[in-house]
Amino acid sequence: MKLSVEICGVKFGNPVIAASGTCGFGREYNELYDISTVGGVSTKGLTLEPRSGNPVPRIAEGKSVILNAVGLQNPGVEEFIKNDLAWLRSKTRVVANVAGRTLEDYEGICARLDGLVDMIELNISCPNVRAGGMALGIKPENVEEVTRLCKGALAKTPLVVKLSPNVESIAVNAQAAEKGGADCISLINTLTGMVIDIERRRPVLANNTGGVSGAGIMPVALRMVYEAAHAVSIPVIGMGGITCGKDVVAFMMAGARAVQVGTANFTDAYAIPRIVRETEEWLSAHGISDVNEIVNTLRLN
Amino acid sequence: MKELLATVKENRQIAEGIMAITLALPESVGKIKGGQFANLSVGDSAFPLKRPLGVCSVNGNDVTLCYQLKGDGTRKIAQAEAGDKLSVLLPLGNGFDLGNAKKVAVIGGGVGVFPLAAVVEEYAGKVQFYSYIGFRGRQYACLTEVFGNVGELTVVTDDGSLGAKGNAVQAFADDLGKISPDLIISCGPPVMLRALRSALKDNGVTAKCLVSLEERMGCGIGACLVCACKKSDGRNARVCKDGPVFDINEVEL
Numbered sequence: 183m184k185l186s187v188e189i190c191g192v193k194f195g196n197p198v199i200a201a202s203g204t205c206g207f208g209r210e211y212n213e214l215y216d217i218s219t220v221g222g223v224s225t226k227g228l229t230l231e232p233r234s235g236n237p238v239p240r241i242a243e244g245k246s247v248i249l250n251a252v253g254l255q256n257p258g259v260e261e262f263i264k265n266d267l268a269w270l271r272s273k274t275r276v277v278a279n280v281a282g283r284t285l286e287d288y289e290g291i292c293a294r295l296d297g298l299v300d301m302i303e304l305n306i307s308c309p310n311v312r313a314g315g316m317a318l319g320i321k322p323e324n325v326e327e328v329t330r331l332c333k334g335a336l337a338k339t340p341l342v343v344k345l346s347p348n349v350e351s352i353a354v355n356a357q358a359a360e361k362g363g364a365d366c367i368s369l370i371n372t373l374t375g376m377v378i379d380i381e382r383r384r385p386v387l388a389n390n391t392g393g394v395s396g397a398g399i400m401p402v403a404l405r406m407v408y409e410a411a412h413a414v415s416i417p418v419i420g421m422g423g424i425t426c427g428k429d430v431v432a433f434m435m436a437g438a439r440a441v442q443v444g445t446a447n448f449t450d451a452y453a454i455p456r457i458v459r460e461t462e463e464w465l466s467a468h469g470i471s472d473v474n475e476i477v478n479t480l481r482l483n
Numbered sequence: 484m485k486e487l488l489a490t491v492k493e494n495r496q497i498a499e500g501i502m503a504i505t506l507a508l509p510e511s512v513g514k515i516k517g518g519q520f521a522n523l524s525v526g527d528s529a530f531p532l533k534r535p536l537g538v539c540s541v542n543g544n545d546v547t548l549c550y551q552l553k554g555d556g557t558r559k560i561a562q563a564e565a566g567d568k569l570s571v572l573l574p575l576g577n578g579f580d581l582g583n584a585k586k587v588a589v590i591g592g593g594v595g596v597f598p599l600a601a602v603v604e605e606y607a608g609k610v611q612f613y614s615y616i617g618f619r620g621r622q623y624a625c626l627t628e629v630f631g632n633v634g635e636l637t638v639v640t641d642d643g644s645l646g647a648k649g650n651a652v653q654a655f656a657d658d659l660g661k662i663s664p665d666l667i668i669s670c671g672p673p674v675m676l677r678a679l680r681s682a683l684k685d686n687g688v689t690a691k692c693l694v695s696l697e698e699r700m701g702c703g704i705g706a707c708l709v710c711a712c713k714k715s716d717g718r719n720a721r722v723c724k725d726g727p728v729f730d731i732n733e734v735e736l
């Protein structure tokens with residue numbers, strides 16, 4: 183059985199990558215299982231300077247979904263490079279998820295990580311000065327601009343642009359990333375939502391709103407991955423609500439070359455190794471010997 | 484630390500709105516320290532998050548967690564019957580380390596008594612315990628015998644329906660002259676922990692005080708940074724991994 187996939191020249195042992203923000207830098211899950219069994223790890227969103235994040239509560243639950251508003255707490259890119267990068271690279275593929283407050287922040291962090299990681303994934307769903315405090319990921323012209331700038335700062339490492347679903351047209355934003363020079367796109371980041379504690383008449387999250395993820399968002403994610411994959415010719419990494427091997431198969435059929443798994447790690451600490459196993463089982467049960475064969479095989483009604 | 488599919492052995496009410504669930508683990512998870520906790524699955528995919536519950540007692544591969552019926556998740560867990568399977572991730576967090584302490588004051592309020600019960604059982608006979616346990620009223624009182632068996636116990640209630648009327652921190656402060664503990668351990672609502680910190684300061688108590696904090700959690704193992712608390716040096720700590728037990732002077736309450 184061939185489970186390995188190649189994206190922008192980077193070879194992943196299998197198509198299941200840990201989603202940014204849910205697996206830290208891999209060390210904690212490595213206490214539960216050998217983290218080298220995951221296709222790759224997308225790191226917690228890194229910034230040039232350390233960030234302490236939002237007030238608590240930072241997490242809430244809806245039906246089959248969760249909401250988070252961690253607010254990019256991270257030790258800063260230098261601490262990551264010093265303490266975690268070599269270890270994580272010795273285990274698996276490293277996708278550095280990066281964010282910034284200004285365009286220069288994005289450019290700077292890309293330049294700093296160029297050649298040090300396997301891929302760089304731009305998180306453009308966080309508030310940015312350039313977009314007047316809105317996310318850069320909303321307007322296609324902002325998506326293209328930040329992508330072009332980051333691509334210009336990168337000589338060696340392929341650039342993944344992670345698309346926000348909170349937009350008018352996912353296809354148009356996917357094309358904007360491609361035009362800006364993205365080597366790959368990933369989607370979806372979280373949908374914006376709210377949970378209310380009706381007894382207190384207050385939102386549960388200290389931040390009032392947060393990003394919705396988990397099983398309940400999968401149909402939306404799948405539709406968006408399908409639309410984006412058919413709007414661009416660069417590879418697509420799909421995510422949003424994956425909990426089992428069959429979900430991976432659906433995302434790959436919709437056009438994803440690899441997937442990421444986030445919230446499912448909280449529900450089942452062994453989710454990723456289980457999902458890899460289940461994907462392999464589905465493929466063998468269907469007489470398929472190479473996972474790449476199912477990519478983009480969806481036929482519309 | 485492992486995530487295991489445990490079999491429910493028993494799930495029964497022990498006080499009004501308080502349940503005790505005993506889980507048979509299919510294999511050993513190693514030593515579980517008092518103050519460590521388990522992340523228990525609700526057993527329904529509509530609830531993606533596990534519920535953090537302090538380990539209350541351990542007997543071989545059987546683990547008992549006591550929980551208050553609070554929201555939809557704990558109510559759903561309360562419906563689990565003997566023979567049902569629930570996924571559980573444990574043991575999590577650091578737990579209470581009593582070091583070389585010989586005289587330990589235990590201050591617990593409400594659901595905070597459950598993790599403390601595991602601590603006094605773990606150190607029974609090795610340490611002299613003075614426990615001050617508070618409940619809202621008699622109907623909510625539980626596990627008092629565990630504390631009574633290992634040392635001196637003072638039970639108080641908000642309404643005076645069991646023991647004296649008052650709160651656990653006040654009862655402890657009233658006794659300070661008599662017991663002079665070399666360690667204080669506590670678990671309970673934030674208001675109680677803040678009152679305890681003031682009481683220690685007001686009475687010039689210099690003995691070390693360890694408290695267990697609560698925060699909403701995602702992963703439970705230190706990876707997602709959802710469960711942040713502030714240390715007094717301004718840095719963040721993770722309640723699930725660096726805690727839940729901290730020195731009372733080391734964290735903002």
Ligand SMILES: Cc1cc2nc3c(=O)[nH]c(=O)nc-3n(C[C@H](O)[C@H](O)[C@H](O)COP(=O)(O)OP(=O)(O)OC[C@H]3O[C@@H](n4cnc5c(N)ncnc54)[C@H](O)[C@@H]3O)c2cc1C
Nearest residue numbers: 532535536537550551553554555556557594597697698699
């Ligand atoms: C380390 C630790 C140990 C705990 N030990 C115990 C114990 O032994 N017995 C006990 O009764 N309770 C304990 N709690 C609190 C317990 O986790 C919550 O009461 C429980 O999660 C509520 O779930 P729910 O679905 O009924 O409530 P809901 O309000 O419906 O839950 C919604 C979400 O918020 C979370 N949540 C709500 N309240 C809390 C809280 N106080 N702390 C953490 N998460 C919360 C839930 O886990 C869930 O993810 C502990 C909490 C922590 C952090």
Ligand SMILES: Cc1cc2nc3c(=O)[nH]c(=O)nc-3n(C[C@H](O)[C@H](O)[C@H](O)COP(=O)(O)O)c2cc1C
Nearest residue numbers: 201202203227250305371395396422423443444445
């Ligand atoms: C607690 C938490 C933290 C997250 N942090 C980040 C982040 O730092 N950067 C980012 O691009 N996405 C972040 N995400 C979004 C996920 O990477 C992913 O896009 C989303 O959760 C959808 O996938 P899922 O349904 O499998 O969780 C975070 C998600 C969660 C639940």
Ligand code: FES
Nearest residue numbers: 701703707708723
């Ligand atoms: S719950 Fe994930 S770090 Fe504590």
